[in-house]
Amino acid sequence: MLIVRAVEDIPTHNIRKGDEFRLYIVDAHHHMGKEGSHRNTPAGAYDFYAQLWFEIQKQTKQMLDDDALLFEPVNVVGPDLPSRCFRTRDSWNRLDHGWLVDRTVVFPYTDDYSVSENRNEASFKVSNDKIAGWTTRAPHSTRLIGFARVDPMDESVKENLAVDELERSILELGLRGLKLHPLAQLFVESIEGEQTRSVVTRAGELGIPVIFDTRNISTVLRIRNLVDSIRNDPECGTAIRGLRVILAHCGMSPGDSRLYDVLRDPAIFIETSTLHDLDVPVLFESAKDRLGRVGAYWSEKILFGTDFSFLSIQAVDIVMYLLSREFSGTLGDMQRILGGNALSLIQRPYSTANKPQINPQDYITIDRTGSGQLRLEDSLLSLISKNEWDLCSLDFMLPPNKTWPEPRPISSGGFNGIYLDSYVLTLRKKSNGKELHVWIRRGPDQSLHCSLLSTVGMSKLDTMENASQKINPILQQFLKDHQVILPSVDAMAEMVIHQIK
Ligand SMILES: [Zn+2]
Known part of the structure; x- marks a missing residue:
C-alpha cells in the first residue's frame, strides 16, 4: 500500500x-x-x-x-x-x-x-x-x-x-x-x-x-x-x-x-x-x-x-x-x-468447479482487541507452512458496488474501502484436492465470525461485497441456522483447525 x-x-x-x-x-x-x-x-x-x-x-x-x-x-x-x-x-x-x-x-x-x-x-x-x-x-x-x-x-x-x-x-x-x-x-x-x-x-x-x-x-x-x-x-x-x-x-x-x-x-x-x-x-x-x-x-x-x-x-x-x-x-x-x-x-472469491462439497460450519465469538484474530490467522498460516494445505487465494471484502467510500486518515483507522480484517482464504488440501472457503470477518459489537464453506453448490459465497443483502439467501439462512457461539477466539481457532483437518 x-x-x-x-x-x-x-x-x-x-x-x-x-x-x-x-x-x-x-x-x-x-x-x-x-x-x-x-x-x-x-x-x-x-x-x-x-x-x-x-x-x-x-x-x-x-x-x-x-x-x-x-x-x-x-x-x-x-x-x-x-x-x-x-x-x-x-x-x-x-x-x-x-x-x-x-x-x-x-x-x-x-x-x-x-x-x-x-x-x-x-x-x-x-x-x-x-x-x-x-x-x-x-x-x-x-x-x-x-x-x-x-x-x-x-x-x-x-x-x-x-x-x-x-x-x-x-x-x-x-x-x-x-x-x-x-x-x-x-x-x-x-x-x-x-x-x-x-x-x-x-x-x-x-x-x-x-x-x-x-x-x-x-x-x-x-x-x-x-x-x-x-x-x-x-x-x-x-x-x-x-x-x-x-x-x-x-x-x-x-x-x-x-x-x-x-x-x-x-x-x-x-x-x-x-x-x-x-x-x-x-x-x-x-x-x-x-x-x-x-x-x-x-x-x-x-x-x-x-x-x-x-x-x-x-x-x-x-x-x-x-x-x-x-x-x-x-x-x-x-x-x-x-x-x-x-x-x-x-468480484467473486476464488473457486473451481467439481469439488466435493463440505458440511458448512459457522462460528462466532467476541474478540475485543483484534489480537485473537491474529492468533486464528497464525493457526491457519501454520497449516499452509506445514505443507498439508495450499492457499489458492486471499480475497478481501469490498464495499458493495457503487458505494466506495472516501478513504479515512490513518489516525482514524485508515479505512480505504478494502476490508483488511474481513476476507476469504481459499484452502486446497494437497493430498485430495478438497477445497474450502474460510470466511473470516468482523461483525458488530467486536464480534468475530468464521465460516467454513464449500466453494461450490448453493451455500457458497459468490461475492466479496460486504453487505448482508448481497449474500445469497440460502447461505444467509444457513448462517442463521448453524451458528455456534464459542467462548473465546482460541476455542474458535481450535474448532476451525479441527474441522479443517
Ligand atoms: Zn499487455
Whole structure:
C-alpha cells in the first residue's frame, strides 16, 4: 500500500495538512512467462514494483520543489496478512517486498509455448497452466490473480476449442478473467465475428471480466459492437448480466470523444497502461467532463495497469498525476482508479468447479482487541507452512458496488474501502484436492465470525461485497441456522483447525 500525506489543508474534503492515507494498489495488466527477450515471474513483478517506488521517490523530490503535489507519497507498507504469509518461510521471506502494488492481475504473453504443435490442442494451454501454477499457490496467491488467454481463431480449427480452453482455465485451474489480444492473435477484423462472440459470450456466462488489447479507436468501436450484439441477442441474457469488458491502453485514444461514448456502456471499462506524459491529463479531464455521472460515475470506469514487462516505469506518470494539484478528483476517485475498480470487477472469491462439497460450519465469538484474530490467522498460516494445505487465494471484502467510500486518515483507522480484517482464504488440501472457503470477518459489537464453506453448490459465497443483502439467501439462512457461539477466539481457532483437518 502506498502511504500519502496531505501537503496542506483541504477543507472541502475535511482533510488537514499532515493527514496520512493508505492507498491499496492493483495492477490490472501484467504479463508472466516468456516471449522472445521478455521474461517475467512473480519475483520479477515484485522487483519491478520496488523499482516503481524508487522512481516515485525520485519524481516526488522534483514535484515538491515545484509545489506540484497535493499528496506526498511517503512510504510503502505491505498489507498485514499477505505480508505475514510471506514471512512464514525463509525462501518466501526474501520476496516480501515491492508492496507499492498489493495485487496484480497476471496473464500470459504470446509465449514461446502458446501455439501447440498438435492442431487439436488449444493455444495457450501450457501458458494458462503456468499462470495458474504461479497465482494459485502460497505465497504468491495472496498477491496475484491469474487471467487466462485464448485464441478465438482456434474456433475455426475445431468448434469449441477456444471456449473449452476458457472453461478449463476458469473452472479447473481457478483463473479469474480472460485476456484477448486481437492484434497478436490476428483477429482484429473478426472481433465482431462468430468465433470471438462465442468466447466473449461464454466469459459473460462464467461471470469473469475480459480484458481486450486495444490500439486504436476502430478496435474500440468493434468491441462496442460486439458487446451490443450480445446484449441484443435474447439468448445471451445470462452472458450480458455477467459481462464486463476492459479496454487495455484506453484504445490509445484518450482524446477521442468516441472513447467516452463507448464508456457509457455499463459493461465497458478502460485500463491506463501505455498512457504517459500529456495523455494522462487528457484522459482524466476528458473522462470527468464527458462521463460525469451518466450511468456509472466517471472514476468507476478507469483501472490502473502497467503492462509490465512490455512497459516499465511510465506507469509512474499516472500515480504522480493522481497525487498532483492538477488532478481534480478526490482521494476516493484515486483509490477506485488505483485498485478498487479492478477488485470490484473481479468480484467473486476464488473457486473451481467439481469439488466435493463440505458440511458448512459457522462460528462466532467476541474478540475485543483484534489480537485473537491474529492468533486464528497464525493457526491457519501454520497449516499452509506445514505443507498439508495450499492457499489458492486471499480475497478481501469490498464495499458493495457503487458505494466506495472516501478513504479515512490513518489516525482514524485508515479505512480505504478494502476490508483488511474481513476476507476469504481459499484452502486446497494437497493430498485430495478438497477445497474450502474460510470466511473470516468482523461483525458488530467486536464480534468475530468464521465460516467454513464449500466453494461450490448453493451455500457458497459468490461475492466479496460486504453487505448482508448481497449474500445469497440460502447461505444467509444457513448462517442463521448453524451458528455456534464459542467462548473465546482460541476455542474458535481450535474448532476451525479441527474441522479443517
Ligand atoms: Zn499487455
